[in-house]
Amino acid sequence: MSNETKLYKTVRYIFLICASIFVFVPLVPLIFMAFKTGAEYSATSVLEPPKNWLNMYNFSYAMRVGHLGKAFLYTAVILTISLAIQVTFTAMVAYILHRFDFMGKTVVKVMFTLTMFIPVVATQTLIFRMMYAVGLINTMWSVIILYSGVGIVGIYVMLNQLDSISREIDEAAMIDGAGYFYTFAKIIFPLMKPACTTMIIINGIGLYNDFYIPNLYLNRDVQTFTVALYKFYGSMSTPFEIVAAAIIIGMIPIMIVFIFLQKYIYNGLAGSVKM
Amino acid sequence: MKTKRFIALVMGMTMAVSGLAACGNNGGDSSDNGGSTDAGEGKSEFKTADQIDKESLKGKTITLYTHGGNRVLGEEKKDADGNTYRDESYAYLKHLAEKFEGEYGIHVDLQVNSTEDDIRPLLQTQDPSIDIYTSPNWSIEEWQQYAEPYCTVSEAKELYGDYAETMYNDGTYIYALMPAKTYNNAVVYNEETIKKVGYDSIPTTQAEFEEMCAKLREAGIDPIAMHRIENWPLSTINDFANYVAGSNDAYPSMLKSDTPFSESEPMGKTIKMYTDWKSKGFFEADIYTDFGVAMDSVGNGNAAMMLFGAWVVPQIQGRVPEGGDPASIKFAPAPDFGNGQYVMASAADSYAISKGSDDKEAARLFIEYISEDAQYLADSGYIAMKKGVDPIVPDLYKIIDDAVAAGTCKVLYAYATDDNSMHNEEVLSEAGLLEDVKYVGNLFDVIDVTKEPDWAAYDAQVEKQNKAYVEAREVLGYSWQ
Numbered sequence: 001m002s003n004e005t006k007l008y009k010t011v012r013y014i015f016l017i018c019a020s021i022f023v024f025v026p027l028v029p030l031i032f033m034a035f036k037t038g039a040e041y042s043a044t045s046v047l048e049p050p051k052n053w054l055n056m057y058n059f060s061y062a063m064r065v066g067h068l069g070k071a072f073l074y075t076a077v078i079l080t081i082s083l084a085i086q087v088t089f090t091a092m093v094a095y096i097l098h099r100f101d102f103m104g105k106t107v108v109k110v111m112f113t114l115t116m117f118i119p120v121v122a123t124q125t126l127i128f129r130m131m132y133a134v135g136l137i138n139t140m141w142s143v144i145i146l147y148s149g150v151g152i153v154g155i156y157v158m159l160n161q162l163d164s165i166s167r168e169i170d171e172a173a174m175i176d177g178a179g180y181f182y183t184f185a186k187i188i189f190p191l192m193k194p195a196c197t198t199m200i201i202i203n204g205i206g207l208y209n210d211f212y213i214p215n216l217y218l219n220r221d222v223q224t225f226t227v228a229l230y231k232f233y234g235s236m237s238t239p240f241e242i243v244a245a246a247i248i249i250g251m252i253p254i255m256i257v258f259i260f261l262q263k264y265i266y267n268g269l270a271g272s273v274k275m
Numbered sequence: 276m277k278t279k280r281f282i283a284l285v286m287g288m289t290m291a292v293s294g295l296a297a298c299g300n301n302g303g304d305s306s307d308n309g310g311s312t313d314a315g316e317g318k319s320e321f322k323t324a325d326q327i328d329k330e331s332l333k334g335k336t337i338t339l340y341t342h343g344g345n346r347v348l349g350e351e352k353k354d355a356d357g358n359t360y361r362d363e364s365y366a367y368l369k370h371l372a373e374k375f376e377g378e379y380g381i382h383v384d385l386q387v388n389s390t391e392d393d394i395r396p397l398l399q400t401q402d403p404s405i406d407i408y409t410s411p412n413w414s415i416e417e418w419q420q421y422a423e424p425y426c427t428v429s430e431a432k433e434l435y436g437d438y439a440e441t442m443y444n445d446g447t448y449i450y451a452l453m454p455a456k457t458y459n460n461a462v463v464y465n466e467e468t469i470k471k472v473g474y475d476s477i478p479t480t481q482a483e484f485e486e487m488c489a490k491l492r493e494a495g496i497d498p499i500a501m502h503r504i505e506n507w508p509l510s511t512i513n514d515f516a517n518y519v520a521g522s523n524d525a526y527p528s529m530l531k532s533d534t535p536f537s538e539s540e541p542m543g544k545t546i547k548m549y550t551d552w553k554s555k556g557f558f559e560a561d562i563y564t565d566f567g568v569a570m571d572s573v574g575n576g577n578a579a580m581m582l583f584g585a586w587v588v589p590q591i592q593g594r595v596p597e598g599g600d601p602a603s604i605k606f607a608p609a610p611d612f613g614n615g616q617y618v619m620a621s622a623a624d625s626y627a628i629s630k631g632s633d634d635k636e637a638a639r640l641f642i643e644y645i646s647e648d649a650q651y652l653a654d655s656g657y658i659a660m661k662k663g664v665d666p667i668v669p670d671l672y673k674i675i676d677d678a679v680a681a682g683t684c685k686v687l688y689a690y691a692t693d694d695n696s697m698h699n700e701e702v703l704s705e706a707g708l709l710e711d712v713k714y715v716g717n718l719f720d721v722i723d724v725t726k727e728p729d730w731a732a733y734d735a736q737v738e739k740q741n742k743a744y745v746e747a748r749e750v751l752g753y754s755w756q
Contacts, residue, residue, distance in 0.1 A: 065361070137402065
């Protein structure tokens with residue numbers, strides 16, 4: 001191994017170790033806190049490990065008092081429906097923009113792009129009033145509708161995927177008598193699985209962690225995980241050891257999903273970059 | 276944000292004193308109330324509890340949003356293993372709502388919000404899902420926009436005396452009923468902790484108080500837990516400036532001076548006193564990650580005192596570790612800073628009816644029910660003050676009550692919001708000193724406890740703030756009225 005290669009390898013490892021420290025250091029006190037008793041948390045440094053690593057009290061308390069089970073259920077329902085709608089519509093929009101030429105196509109693309117520059121909060125007063133007018137406040141449908149919108153990032157991910165799917169497939173299907181919708185639904189859409197999975201994961205994590213929309217629209221009985229977590233925060237004091245446990249509980253579903261679907265994410269992103 | 280929450284809380288507890296009357300609900304659309312009142316002729320546009328048709332309200336549900344989670348979920352406590360739990364026996368508002376439902380057949384759905392911003396969208400849309408809410412820190416314009424007028428000021432004065440003046444009002448209408456009174460910022464202390472350095476009560480002079488603090492520090496105990504990592508605890512200095520001045524107007528009186536932050540003025544003197552205490556190590560050595568941890572430190576004896584209002588006493592008592600005596604957490608007047616011993620008193624706790632409520636009569640009935648339950652108010656740390664209601668004085672007030680009765684401590688009633696207080700606030704804001712209590716924090720933070728105190732730098736900051744204040748006052752054209 002040449003000196004240059006050794007140096008490169010050393011620098012690479014140093015960089016990776018530093019990056020890992022940046023990622024993991026904030027997690028360490030969180031994990032420590034989650035296993036501490038309330039009294040221990042108050043009396044010790046956040047960087048001091050817990051006395052009893054088997055103390056599961058905070059986890060059970062968070063689940064029970066925070067109604068996290070119910071919150072997970074609502075979160076799952078909201079994400080499943082909204083992501084299904086979002087991915088389907090995004091794929092449809094991308095398919096039309098990719099495969100067809102029509103008047104105003106550029107305008108449509110620009111319009112989608114422009115939405116990226118409008119902050120979510122800027123439109124919320126108006127949207128809240130609209131949701132209120134149709135009676136959707138404090139129902140999960142308000143959040144589902146807001147989460148189901150088609151975004152430009154998703155469209156670009158899909159467009160990149162479509163670049164890799166030959167138009168000859170469409171033509172062959174048409175020759176065999178398939179209509180546009182049949183061709184999209186039965187042939188093209190299944191081939192877009194990596195892009196769809198990428199979208200589901202990336203947007204899913206974003207929506208799972210979103211606090212602003214559900215807190216605004218679901219302030220009462222229907223709560224997502226982030227809103228349930230917020231309920232632990234008091235106006236003056238907060239039992240952070242319980243919050244830490246709840247956060248760790250909240251990380252578990254995301255980690256499971258990520259572990260099982262990571263190959264699709266990498267494939268999808270690689271596909272996107274390739275384009 | 277916490278500054279706002281705290282000020283809201285303090286306003287709730289800090290608005291000044293006395294008794295109540297035809298404060299009932301008009302039940303109809305309050306926007307039709309106009310500005311007139313016939314109270315002078317003995318005829319009110321608002322119904323009293325007696326005038327409300329209770330039968331017609333049976334089976335209804337009203338929703339109350341409160342930031343006081345401890346009165347709904349129970350006090351946060353530690354079990355024998357030190358784990359946190361909620362003791363539901365302290366969920367006084369929940370118990371009261373259940374009792375109310377038993378008597379009137381009206382269900383009260385209790386919701387806990389962390390800040391007023393949580394409920395603002397519902398109020399902006401006049402969502403009927405919110406009927407009653409507690410204690411937002413709003414301008415009078417916002418109160419007019421979001422809250423049903425509860426009664427007229429003159430009606431409230433009949434029942435609550437002079438305290439009515441300091442409830443949220445626009446000069447004609449009260450927008451949030453504050454049915455109780457309380458003593459504001461004073462000394463909350465752990466008796467067992469100060470006993471360790473030879474004291475069984477809070478000294479009555481500044482010199483003795485500082486001597487006790489020095490002994491505590493020497494013994495490795497934090498004399499005072501402040502929780503400086505957040506800004507809102509600094510706003511308690513306003514009350515202490517009143518004690519230094521021996522009057523209730525130290526804060527608005529800043530308008531009178533060209534040098535409000537100099538030691539010659541009550542506010543400047545008080546900030547200097549706090550900063551001097553800081554330089555002597557009288558405040559916590561460590562950073563508390565949360566106000567709850569600060570309260571824990573007094574509960575478990577790591578710190579001896581807090582300079583806060585009565586509202587923290589039950590919360591710290593709940594944090595005394597297993598085996599300790601919660602009654603060792605006590606509340607005493609601040610020492611004499613040169614003008615005598617004083618304690619601020621004010622109206623406390625606040626309940627407003629949402630403009631969008633569909634059940635205003637039921638909401639009013641519940642608020643009236645609260646105002647007449649002296650036990651609930653006492654359990655909450657307040658003293659009922661409605662005319663005709665026998666008050667129950669919580670034990671925590673005993674030391675102050677005794678001092679007041681003995682004449683060694685005088686009561687100062689909170690300064691009612693007027694042009695002077697509002698103008699002072701505007702001047703501070705214009706000078707860039709209002710947000711996050713910068714008029715205190717900028718000075719307090721000059722002294723670095725890890726180094727030799729740099730009082731020259733402190734004096735320079737005083738000059739800078741004085742200049743900014745005077746310039747802003749001139750720009751706005753305000754003067755003391």
